[in-house]
Amino acid sequence: LSLDTVREFLTREEDTVVFGLIERAKYPRNTPAYDPGYLAGGHGHNASFAEMFVRESEAVHAKAGRYQSLQEIPFFPFRVPFTLAPPYNFTTELYSAAAFVNVNDAIWSTYFNQLLPLLAKNSDDGNYAATVASDLVCLQALSRRINYGRYVAEVKFIGDQQNYTTLIRNKDTDALMKLLTSEAQEDVVKRRVQKKAMVFGQNVTLDGPVETGNSNSSQTSFKVDPSLVYELYDKWVIPLTKQVEVEYLLHRLD
Ligand SMILES: C=C(O[C@@H]1C=C(C(=O)O)C=C[C@H]1O)C(=O)O
Secondary structure (H helix, E strand, O other), X not given: XXXXXXXHHHHHHHHHHHHHHHHHOOOOOOHXXXXXXXXXXXOOOOOOHHHHHHHHHHHHHHHOOHHHOOOOOOOOOOOOXXXXXXXXXXXXXXXXXXXXXXXXXXXXXXXXXXXXXXXXOOOOOOOHHHHHHHHHHHHHHHHHHHHOHHHHHHHHHHHOHHHHHHHHHOOOHHHHHHHHOOHHHHHHHHHHHXXXXXXXXXXXXXXXXXXXXXXXXXXXOOOOOHHHHHHHHHHHHHHHHHHXXXXXXXXXXX
16 A cells, blocks of 8 residues: 555546546436435335335445445445355455444435536436435445545555544644645546546547537537536545544544
């Protein structure tokens, strides 16, 4: 684990996030899928169709051993044993007392309450299962990316143990936030995801050149607004990643 490999992981994960958003944008809002009143009876609590779908899907993934890897943290914790495959002996790069720090609750509410209304057209075509299946892919990608802040924090801690140790002992979250922040790197990330939304989200035809998405071609329309992807990273993805980093560090000496 090094700063380079950590940055490579985050860069590759951007592709998954952007493709996920493009797929979700294929479907309209389909609000009944998110309305707890839509499923009458259910499981004795007011879960939405989306929540039920994610819960049931994660149970299958848990059974298949997906969460044996610390890179993945489910939204709904399970005691489901994984029985579909033999165990794999993953190496643990994280400090064990901090390994399960995550902000999945914040990712969940941000995704459904803030992002979806900006991403999907406000209509209903009844394709609820396909729609929430694409939500699941987005949630998993965002969760993997954001909760990877644990690995980022581990690398930064190892690289500057003396300074981090002092701040952790003092529980100085503001100073920790400052020390782990690289504004130049954040700027690179935000501009790159915006560009990825342009490259991945253009319409590809056999006639004419590949559309470049530069501002003087007013014809160009993208499947997901590139500036929305910039905003997503600026307002939510990067701040939540840094929140994970700080919370991980606060437990790094436990
Ligand atoms: C990931 C890093 O750490 C921090 C978090 C970033 C992010 O979430 O993309 C970017 C820069 C840093 O503020 C890094 O330095 O590469």
